[in-house]
Amino acid sequence: MTSTSRGVALQLEGVRRVFDNNRVVIAGMDLQIDPGEFLAVLGPSGCGKSTLLRMIARLSEPDSGHIRMQPDGEPFQTAFVFQDAHLLPWRDVLSNAALPLELMGEAKLTRLEKARAVLGQVGLLEALDRYPAELSGGMRMRVSLARALITEPRLLLLDEPFAALDEITRFHLDVQLRELWQGRGMTVIFVTHSVSEAAFLANRAVVLGGKGAAIQLDRRLELPAVRNNELRGDPRLGQEMRLLLGAIEE
Amino acid sequence: MKFLAPLVPLVLLTAISEFLVREGFVRAYLIPAPSDVFRAMIDSRLELAQALLSTSAGSLAGFSMSALTGIAIAVLLSSSRAVQRAFYPYAIFFQTVPLIAVAPLLVIWFGFGIQTVIASAFVASVFPVIANTLSGILSTDPPLRDLFKLYHASPLATLFKLRLPAALPQVFTGLRVSAGLAVIGAIVGEFIAGGGLGSVVEIARTQQRIDKVFAAVLLASLLGLGLFGLINLLSHLMLRRWHASEQPQ
Numbered sequence: 224m225t226s227t228s229r230g231v232a233l234q235l236e237g238v239r240r241v242f243d244n245n246r247v248v249i250a251g252m253d254l255q256i257d258p259g260e261f262l263a264v265l266g267p268s269g270c271g272k273s274t275l276l277r278m279i280a281r282l283s284e285p286d287s288g289h290i291r292m293q294p295d296g297e298p299f300q301t302a303f304v305f306q307d308a309h310l311l312p313w314r315d316v317l318s319n320a321a322l323p324l325e326l327m328g329e330a331k332l333t334r335l336e337k338a339r340a341v342l343g344q345v346g347l348l349e350a351l352d353r354y355p356a357e358l359s360g361g362m363r364m365r366v367s368l369a370r371a372l373i374t375e376p377r378l379l380l381l382d383e384p385f386a387a388l389d390e391i392t393r394f395h396l397d398v399q400l401r402e403l404w405q406g407r408g409m410t411v412i413f414v415t416h417s418v419s420e421a422a423f424l425a426n427r428a429v430v431l432g433g434k435g436a437a438i439q440l441d442r443r444l445e446l447p448a449v450r451n452n453e454l455r456g457d458p459r460l461g462q463e464m465r466l467l468l469g470a471i472e473e
Numbered sequence: 474m475k476f477l478a479p480l481v482p483l484v485l486l487t488a489i490s491e492f493l494v495r496e497g498f499v500r501a502y503l504i505p506a507p508s509d510v511f512r513a514m515i516d517s518r519l520e521l522a523q524a525l526l527s528t529s530a531g532s533l534a535g536f537s538m539s540a541l542t543g544i545a546i547a548v549l550l551s552s553s554r555a556v557q558r559a560f561y562p563y564a565i566f567f568q569t570v571p572l573i574a575v576a577p578l579l580v581i582w583f584g585f586g587i588q589t590v591i592a593s594a595f596v597a598s599v600f601p602v603i604a605n606t607l608s609g610i611l612s613t614d615p616p617l618r619d620l621f622k623l624y625h626a627s628p629l630a631t632l633f634k635l636r637l638p639a640a641l642p643q644v645f646t647g648l649r650v651s652a653g654l655a656v657i658g659a660i661v662g663e664f665i666a667g668g669g670l671g672s673v674v675e676i677a678r679t680q681q682r683i684d685k686v687f688a689a690v691l692l693a694s695l696l697g698l699g700l701f702g703l704i705n706l707l708s709h710l711m712l713r714r715w716h717a718s719e720q721p722q
Contacts, residue, residue, distance in 0.1 A: 277619075280619075282619050282622060282623065298625065299624060302623075303619070303620065303623055305619075306616075309617055311617070311634075311635070311638070311639075312715040312716065313638045313712075313714075313715045313716075322620075322624075325634070326621065326624040326630060326634075327625075354714045354715050356714070356717075356720070357714075374624075
């Protein structure tokens with residue numbers, strides 16, 4: 224957790240979600256997330272990770288239970304990064320990144336200025352007038368990240384954002400995401416399949432599994448605050464990965 | 474080369490039909506020799522030019538109405554599942570009514586003249602615009618819909634900034650089909666209401682001027698082709714930077 228956290232705190236109480244075919248995806252989950260925490264959510268495919276993320280984003284409602292956010296009621300404090308970049312293909316990079324502010328009614332000059340600044344943070348200043356079809360997968364994902372960050376969210380939700388990327392690009396984006404989180408002090412919930420990515424990025428990891436997305440493991444990762452590529456060969460990272468993998472395989 | 478390729482079958486077909494008619498294998502009152510059609514075009518150039526202008530006006534007006542009304546109807550139908558269930562079957566029903574049977578009614582409602590031709594072109598060409606636009610709007614990428622929901626976008630903002638632009642490739646598919654149908658609709662309208670190439674075909678047929686009939690049909694086809702080309706150009710200009718259909722293979 225960063226010392227200057229402006230992230231939200233989240234409290235999930237008895238959260239339950241049942242799909243239309245009566246399949247219980249999440250059966251009464253309790254989870255407390257502190258402000259400014261970087262939480263990784265792991266688990267096998269179809270275990271309810273994305274459903275959980277959608278409910279936290281209020282894109283779908285739990286059938287019972289509560290999700291409380293503190294502070295609450297502030298508009299546009301949550302941002303979401305999807306599995307693929309999902310950019311508007313008919314807009315260039317600059318206006319894709321500025322989209323959230325446009326929807327919020329921000330004046331054109333201000334929003335484009337902010338979009339330039341946030342695209343600079345993700346290293347895309349030379350691609351402002353390019354279209355998504357003209358970008359690599361990694362660049363598209365960085366635009367998606369910039370679009371999420373432009374509203375200066377207190378809560379950033381990421382649903383397996385780097386899953387489709389090659390390993391080198393993923394390593395690079397992992398480091399970049401971690402730096403952005405440290406600089407901004409927001410709360411991050413990162414859903415992933417990758418044990419190595421979860422251990423590298425997060426301060427805390429939750430492993431879901433079994434029926435109804437039961438929490439198999441909830442662990443604070445004992446790793447240094449500064450994460451760079453040197454850490455990838457560190458035995459402490461290997462130890463954390465083994466623990467997480469063990470919980471998934473149980 | 475790209476533009477020359479379609480000319481090869483045209484030249485071949487023209488040469489073969491000229492040969493077949495000249496040598497008496499095909500009777501000239503059934504299929505005229507291409508040179509006779511060309512001659513009919515030159516001889517009746519003023520009449521044909523005026524007719525082409527009139528059919529072009531009727532087709533373009535009917536097609537424009539179809540494009541605007543079709544997109545508006547698709548937007549309305551996409552507003553809710555209930556609206557769609559209630560009204561979409563009527564849109565399909567509208568499409569299945571045979572135009573040739575409805576055309577006399579159009580004359581009763583709109584009288585003789587261009588207005589019936591426009592109405593006929595509209596009736597013939599509106600459905601592909603509705604069906605394709607609706608399909609495009611409904612197949613908007615769900616995560617993008619979620620994104621707009623996350624930022625509390627208004628229904629109007631979602632429509633104009635997401636759903637309609639996302640539907641554009643399919644709108645153009647509908648417009649391409651609709652362009653050809655508008656010309657067919659206009660010609661059918663002219664059979665009943667008079668004027669334009671439809672009228673030229675009808676009169677030349679009764680005079681056994683098969684060469685002139687072919688000349689008018691050829692011009693009508695070229696008109697459809699021109700309209701199709703116009704839509705292709707527009708589609709290229711609007712989609713070339715972002716949609717696979719307008720990018721080099």
